[in-house]
């Protein structure tokens with residue numbers, strides 16, 4: 142079997158993502174966590190599916206992203222890969238899977254590719270991750286960077302706060318972006334930073350920037366699947382645009398089901414299986 146068939150050519154690769162910036166075409170990205178969400182996102186034509194560690198709270202119900210483990214992420218990554226045909230699938234490295242030392246980080250990333258089936262990994266952090274990025278890239282693993290409001294640094298930041306608002310911190314973000322580009326990331330998520338800083342970074346680096354709460358100038362945008370669909374419980378950041386209110390839709394459907402069963406309205410005769418009356422009559426004897 143050839144590796145150069147039509148199927149392979151249609152797939153979105155890291156190279157396709159990078160060429161989008163050169164062509165001035167916006168990149169679309171969304172998280173997905175399981176087979177149905179991946180299928181829907183992929184079929185909508187989204188370029189990048191991120192198996193986000195946000196699943197820690199939006200799917201598993203933990204308070205933040207710090208609790209989810211690599212073993213948890215691998216289960217979801219496999220389901221997402223089964224559901225996506227075209228999008229580039231990126232696996233979010235969870236907290237602890239790349240912090241202890243470079244060897245263990247490489248081992249985690251290799252497991253993600255081998256066992257999870259993802260095509261790239263994402264790691265949070267600025268220039269302190271540069272050596273690790275180089276190591277992963279040297280070992281054939283494409284890496285997406287993530288700077289700004291990095292949720293895994295929740296305790297260090299003292300909460301989910303917009304980053305880069307002072308001269309010093311803005312300069313640090315720009316330096317982080319440039320250093321990560323040199324280290325070899327193929328794209329960079331910019332989260333929770335002012336529009337103007339995202340613009341400066343986007344103009345300064347030749348890799349695509351993907352924004353979330355980072356304004357209009359990024360080369361692409363990413364949102365959390367469940368936020369976009371109105372399926373998240375709790376606080377929504379101001380940058381989230383809710384394209385649907387599925388929580389209400391699902392709630393209405395489920396409460397109707399409950400009342401239909403209670404009232405005897407479900408199942409209807411047409412929703413039941415039937416057999417010949419002759420047999421029924423014999424069984425009654």
Ligand code: KIV
Nearest residue numbers: 172193194195364365
């Ligand atoms: O885990 C996540 O959802 C993310 C965002 C960038 C969307 O990292």
